[in-house]
Amino acid sequence: MSRAVVLLSGGLDSTVTLAYALAERDEVIPLTIDYGQRHEREIMAAKNVVNYYGLDSHTIMDIDLHCFVSSALTSSSLTIPERGSVESIREGIPVTYVPARNIIFLSIAAGLCESESAGRVYIGANAVDYSGYPDCRPEFFGQFQRVLEVGTKTGVEGNAVEIVTPIIDLTKGEIVSLGKELGAPLQLTWSCYRGGRVACGRCDSCLLRLKGFEEAGTRDPIPYEEDE
């Protein structure tokens, strides 16, 4: 049994990744980073998922990225886009791109791994339905692995923290199917970029999620505005 830090946002992808790490029999340290995203709904979802699995250590780290004014996820002066259809998402890097987000997240997770003597960090990045984020692609993770090899204590000792991306090549439909197969609590997850009482069903994240459940031939268990 080895120790692993799992980056857990409370969304669909990271929750399935957590379920995967547990199925690998890793001793899991969930790490949630509260970076001033627009709402606290996502953090609550992460807490609910951790409770569901009865994990006793949940590291929630605050880092205020409100000074990153160029992203619609950290700046309230920008609008979350509504495109009408999932097909129109694939047009360059969207305004919801948070500069260097996964680089920052992986850095913190790698540091926590070193401090906790954990050998792996799991991240639920996905390059299939990546909707334009450069820091969700395999090339990025490969280069970041090199950084951990040359720039950390464990790395120079020949024992670098290993970055694990179990769902990077899966479609959203395959992620939903894997989550169901692993018994992941998909009903507790939150993907919507808005922080309403129920999911909006119209932002990029909702559109991709709904497409995933459709492809998996199953119903999304969370409520949406249009259901009400």
Added chain:
Amino acid sequence: MSRAVVLLSGGLDSTVTLAYALAERDEVIPLTIDYGQRHEREIMAAKNVVNYYGLDSHTIMDIDLHCFVSSALTSSSLTIPERGSVESIREGIPVTYVPARNIIFLSIAAGLCESESAGRVYIGANAVDYSGYPDCRPEFFGQFQRVLEVGTKTGVEGNAVEIVTPIIDLTKGEIVSLGKELGAPLQLTWSCYRGGRVACGRCDSCLLRLKGFEEAGTRDPIPYEEDE
């Protein structure tokens, strides 16, 4: 004139680096990261340096790394070592190593660059008197540059944020000399790992600093315990 983020801890090395960036005529955005180091003395030094130069934007970002229990700089249960002489510092990676610190700092700085349309990030890392930190070596910065090329918006657009390490090859003595030549306010800087009213003169950081002033043939302008 181009814009640049300068990582400014308030220490000798980062202050000389700031002076260097200003001499390059870059429009400088100083970034200080308050990561829960043992004392606030260092943050105050950074503020004093920014005031000295009359810079109007100073981003101070909080990120609580107290959960990194393995470092003497973030955990109060570990002791800052006293070795007696500067020669004995070079024995592996010291307990003051903060896991992934420069990786975390550079990630945040690169994100701020992207958000502020700044093309460079300056970091006052030094590989000569590096006292065992793997994330101060040129190999590390080279790999991190690759990460910015493949993992950020500006990178995939062919315009990655450039990491600049102007003092990486200098001895401590040369850094002091450069600082004096550039008129850097060395009297306002703080290097001591302890947060006393005056510098202790005995921790690794004080020993290296004092060696630097000695090599440069000049007196360190800050007060030390033994002067009192």
